Amino acid sequence: MKTKHLFITALLAATSLAANAQNAKPEDTEFYTPVPPVVSPGKAASDAPSDAIVLFGGKNLDEWVLVNDTAATDKWLVAKNVITVDKKKGDIQTKRKFTDFQLHIEYRIPADIEGSGQARGNSGIFLAALPWGAGGYELQVLDNYNNKTYTNGQAGSMYKQSPPLANACRKPGDWNTYDVVWTAPRFNEDGTVKTPARVTAIHNGVLVQNNYELKGDTPYIGAPKYRAHGPAPIKLQSHGDPSKPISYRNIWVRNL
Numbered sequence: 091m092k093t094k095h096l097f098i099t100a101l102l103a104a105t106s107l108a109a110n111a112q113n114a115k116p117e118d119t120e121f122y123t124p125v126p127p128v129v130s131p132g133k134a135a136s137d138a139p140s141d142a143i144v145l146f147g148g149k150n151l152d153e154w155v156l157v158n159d160t161a162a163t164d165k166w167l168v169a170k171n172v173i174t175v176d177k178k179k180g181d182i183q184t185k186r187k188f189t190d191f192q193l194h195i196e197y198r199i200p201a202d203i204e205g206s207g208q209a210r211g212n213s214g215i216f217l218a219a220l221p222w223g224a225g226g227y228e229l230q231v232l233d234n235y236n237n238k239t240y241t242n243g244q245a246g247s248m249y250k251q252s253p254p255l256a257n258a259c260r261k262p263g264d265w266n267t268y269d270v271v272w273t274a275p276r277f278n279e280d281g282t283v284k285t286p287a288r289v290t291a292i293h294n295g296v297l298v299q300n301n302y303e304l305k306g307d308t309p310y311i312g313a314p315k316y317r318a319h320g321p322a323p324i325k326l327q328s329h330g331d332p333s334k335p336i337s338y339r340n341i342w343v344r345n346l
Contacts, residue, residue: 098258098264136196144341146339149168157181172185174335177329183323188322190273193269197343200263212231214329215228217324218272219322227287228249229246229268241254256296258298267295272287272289273317288303289301290302
């Protein structure tokens with residue numbers, strides 16, 4: 091009797107669903123709120139949209155400070171709408187702090203770059219700069235157009251964690267582009283990880299990190315680990331041959 095009862099119940103449910111489907115209207119599954127905000131895109135693909143914070147538009151480094159001397163007014167060189175890395179002055183980071191964001195940034199390896207492996211156009215974009223340990227979460231910048239190194243340390247990698255899905259490097263002298271979606275980690279009150287960080291990165295139009303879940307920070311030596319933190323600056327690394335430094339331009343971010 092129980093089996094028969096269950097069969098009848100299932101049959102009635104199926105009949106009801108069929109009847110409801112016959113009576114359904116397109117508007118039953120349409121909704122009109124919330125209304126997405128209007129954002130005007132830039133004229134070119136690399137131009138900042140209307141709701142972006144322009145971190146470098148070619149004129150000055152007003153949005154940036156030296157990590158080693160936040161009061162310094164003499165920072166990296168700005169000329170011809172380009173920032174050039176200055177190894178002697180160290181890293182720079184944004185004055186503002188961010189949590190989740192969309193980032194656009196362009197970089198150029200010098201056409202006459204020398205060296206090999208990690209000593210060839212080395213820099214890095216720290217999506218959240220931290221004042222301890224490995225210094226945050228680094229998206230690698232390096233010349234790998236024709237330069238071999240360990241795969242989780244080449245351009246497009248989350249350094250020492252996740253190798254890129256493809257090598258999309260342009261040749262030295264050409265401009266490279268990163269478009270990044272960063273979801274910051276969240277922490278419980280006791281400092282344990284509530285949700286890990288995630289990153290999606292597109293390098294020169296090619297997907298190189300696909301919603302990758304980070305295991306922690308990105309140290310040069312040792313295993314990654316998390317330490318509780320809140321909003322953090324974005325940092326550009328000064329790392330490489332000071333006589334042939336790399337350059338950055340056209341940097342903007344959208345809070346998500």
